[in-house]
Amino acid sequence: MPAKPPRTATRTYRIGWWIGRAIVIFVAGSVLWVLAYRFVPPPVTITMLGDLAGGRGITKDWMSLSAMDPAMARAAIAAEDGNFCTHHGFDFTAIEKAMRRNASGNRIRGGSTISQQxxxxxxxWQGRSWLRKGLEVWFTTLIEAMWPKRRIMEVYLNIAETGIGTYGANAAAIRYFNHDASRLSATEAARIAAILPLPKRRGAVAPRGFTRRYGNAIVRRVAIVRGGGLDACLR
Known part of the structure; x- marks a missing residue:
């Protein structure tokens, strides 16, 4: 009569089986999720749910990238990710520069690309943790592999927080400038881009101090993005 395997070995096998199954489900589920969002606008995000739970409500109004004024995408590239069209999700040079700048005690800034955001x-979800950062790397890799650059920019400009309870460039244009994002000027687009890092603290209407200076700098960079073809992947 064959000897029974030790209980410890059996328990280890079962744990390994469940872990392996969980990994397969996560990988398959995330791939299908990303594939769906290539064609369907994200109906809601975790950040939006936080606003809803806090009783603030949300305002969003999806607009395709082709309908949006090109100045908005150029302003986003100028402000957030100058190498958007050439990297594959991660700009390691920008990450290194951000780490050196932060280590020197200057204004804290990240090196995240538009794809990562x-x-x-x-x-x-928002916030800082190794778990979230690891998942961000995974999902960034997936969207870069499964979405064209135009789709990445389109989703970014439609779900990024642009004010308290306000999401997307189109909702921001209506809130701040009383017209939709199809008629944004370079200055208006730059002001929206300037508030993206801190949308709950910065305003696009009559900005002051750093926000005003930053917006003016983005306006100048928009011309560079257009003239230098830094938005070529969106044309």
Whole structure:
């Protein structure tokens, strides 16, 4: 009569089986989720749910990238990710520069690309943790592999927080300038881009101090983005 396997070995096998199954489900589920969002606008994000839970409500108004004034995408590239069209999700040079700048005690800033921010906004939660950062890397890799650059920019410009309870460039244009994002000027687009890092603290209407200076700098960079073809992947 064959000897029974030790209980410890059996328990280890079962744990390994469940872990393996969980990994397969997560990988398959996340791939299908990302594939769906290539064609369907994200109906809601975790950040939006936080606003709803807090009783603030949300305002969003999806607009396709083709309908949006090109100045908005150029302003986003100028402000957030100058190498958007050439990297594959991660700009390691920008990350290194941000780490050196932060280590020197200057104004804290990140090195996240628009692709990384899209992955975070669409699939994850805000905040800083190694778990969230690891998942951000995974989802960034997926969207870069499964979405064209135009789709990444389109989703980013439609779900990024642009004010308290306000999401997307179109909702921001209506809130701040009383017209939709199809008629944004370079200055208006730059002001929206300037508030993206801190949308709950900065305003696009009559900005002051750093926000005003930053917006003016973005306006100048928009011309560089257009003239230098830094938005070529969106044309």
């Amino acid at each position: 899209t992955a975070k906004n669409a699939f994850l």
